Every structure is written in C-alpha cells, then in structure tokens.
Amino acid sequence: MPDSALFTRAILWVAHPQLLWQRAGGMLVVERQLFTAARAGIKSVYIALPEPDAALRASLRIPPGLETRWVTKGQTAVDECEPPYLGLSADHLIRVETLAFIARQNFPASVSYEDASNLSVVQVVLTREDSISRVKQPLPDGSFKRLEAPLSQGPIVDWLMVAGAKSQDGFMARHFDRHLSLAASRALLDSTVTPNQMTVFSTMIGLIGTAFFLGDTRLAYVTGALLVWLHSVLDGCDGELARVRFQESPFGSDLDFWGDNLVHLSLFTCLGVGFWLGGNTHTLLLAAVADAGVLASAWTAWSHRRAQRAERKRTPESGVVDVLQGDGFESKLSRLENALAQRDFIYLLVVLAFVDMVYEFLWAAAIGGSLFFFVMLYLRRVNHNEQARQPHPAR
Secondary structure (H helix, E strand, O other), X not given: OOOOOOOOEXXXXXXXXXXXXXXXXXXXXXXXXXXXXXXXXXXXXXEOOOOOOHHHHHHOOOOOOOEEEEOOOOOOHHHHOOOOEEEEEOOEEEOHHXXXXXXXXXXXXXXXXXXXXXXXXXXXXXXXXXXXXXEEEEOOOOOEEEOOOOOOOOHHHHHHHHHHOOOOOOXXXXXXXXXXXXXXXXXXXXXXXOHHHHHHHHHHHHHHHHHHHHOOOHHHHHHHHHHHHHHHHHHHHHHHHHHHHOOOOHHHHHHHHHHHHHHHHHHHHHHHHHHHHOOOOOHHHHHHHHHHHHHHHHHHHHHHHHHHHHOOOOXXXXXXXXXXXXXXXXXXXXXXXXXXXXXXXHHHHHHHHHOOOHHHHHHHHHHHHHHHHHHHHHHHHHHHHHHHHOOOOOO
C-alpha cells in the first residue's frame, strides 16, 4: 500500500481486550488490525494494552517493517504517540483501502469517523488539544465491520470474504466459479492449508485432467475437461486465502502464474499427442503452435511483471497492461487481451468435450494463443512508447 501516507503513526484503542486474541478469518484479530494498518501505510502502531508475555509475542504474525509498541503500566498511548496520528478502534475491522484513503488525506481539522451507533472507528488527531474535540463523520457502508461474536463464522467472515474476489475475473469466474472457490476458501480459513499448498494442489488436479486427453473416448475427454475445470475453480482459492489472511507474496503470485501456464501447456500438448496417436499427424503442429503461444505470452507477461516489480509498480494480474480507458483501437485491443486472458475458455472445453468436439478446441487454442501473444506484443510497444513520451520529472 501507499508510501505517500501523511499519517504514519496510529494508536490501536482496545475497549475489549478479549476480542484481540480471538481468531477471525484465519488469524488473530490483533494480527489483522496490525496488517490492515501496515497495508494502509502506517509505520508505527501503539497498542493500548500492557505487553503480553514473551511466548505470546513470539507467536504473533507482525507485518515486516511495522513498529509495534505496547503501552506499559503507568503509561498512556496518548503520551507515547506524538500527533498527528490515527486512532483505530480495536472493536471494528476496516477495509485496507478505506484506511489508506484516510491516511493519505490532508485534514484541516481533527475528525472522528463513526459507525451507525456513533462509536468511533477511526480518529484523525492533529494535535494533543484535538484528542477530545473532533468533527464527526460517517464511514461508507461496507467499509468497516463491528466485531461481534462469533468471529469465526457468520457476518464477520462474510465481510472478510468480500476481499477474496478479484476485479479481473471473467464472466463465468465472477458469476459461478468464484462462488464455489469462496465456499472452499471459507472452509479452509482456519485450517493449516497455505495458499501455496492450494496452488500446488490445484495444479496437480489440472495436470491429471490434461492426461485424460491422451485418450480417444468421449468419457476420457469429459473426465479430463471436468478435472481441468475443477483446477480452474480451486485455483481461485490460493489468492482468496492469501488476500483474506494477508499472506500475499511475490513467490506465491509467481507460483500461481507458472502453475496455470504449466496446465495450459500440458493440456494443448496432450490434445496434440492424443490425436496424433489416433492417426492425425498434423495435430502435433497445432499443439506446437498453441504451446508456443502460451510460452511466448507467459514469458512476455513475466518479463513485464519483473520490470514493474523492479520499479515498485502495481503489476496487472494478467496480460501486459491494465484495460486502457476510452474507445480507441488500443483500448479495444486491451479489452480483447484481458478477455483472452480469462479462464472462461475452460467452459468451452467442457462443452466441446461433452459433444465430442475437442479437436476443434485444439484449433481454437492454436489460433487464440497466437492472437493473444501478438496483441500483448503490440500493447507492450504502445505502453512503452507512451511512457517514453512522458516528461521527466524536474531535477
């Protein structure tokens, strides 16, 4: 989250200490509060509680780079934390993007953001004299949630799982797959299953499914297609678990990226080899073209992703660039690129497997994969030229 936050210090006000040590969405509430603050740009958090024992402190997940200070006996958080700072209610959860927005603002006066019961959720304190008197404002619906038992199920988990979905989901993923994967992720939240383990598991399911396309019967095709579809559904769980638990990592993102591409390579290769074993020699060429499209597109996206990371920029989750605004040619191409990058094509595979037309799917893969690669190359060149035309900052 932003390095440009104007507020980098916060006090976590604790009215009900027992809530901090309960689990909500696969992690302790205190851990969730600290990760939310860190992702919003906060660098130091003063926790208005005496320091817990060493064993409990050692077991806590603390965001890297976040300074945490427990208020010892005889001290107060207000005395310890120099204004300006944000006061955070430990009795509420708040969306990272909402807190980040508040932390970036330049306030002319201290503000108290409150819930419907007039309880403070976030306090903007500019001076010590403003620690009591503040302008009161409501927070948008859905941007926060008051903690109420039970925390391991019900409305709290419903609210947390909203963060699991991705805005880049295709139509079928958004309206069908995501409901299934979110249900699975919800069941796994308090388990020891990690996002990376889910990535490996879903990739193995996909690879097993692709092997069925070495056969030549409709039953083999349908079984394979359904397993590849199951891989696509379960593949959403790793990101959902990571986002809800604050376990995202570059390695996990890369593992997911290459796992998906490995399944696609295996699918097209097994299709080509399966038809070749049945006497269609030209299908090896079709599979090679489809695989070349996958590899070229993957390497192009991978190179772009690494360059963006080196510049500490947000990386699009698929493709080379985000969808461009407007109705121009490049905008339409960027929408086509993102459409081709979606996993909705798995549904086409399932339908064609049921009607015994997977041969036609191989043709579509060879053409679509090549088209996707050339669109990526063009958009990358346009994006590079646009950046080159931007004026350099004054020095």
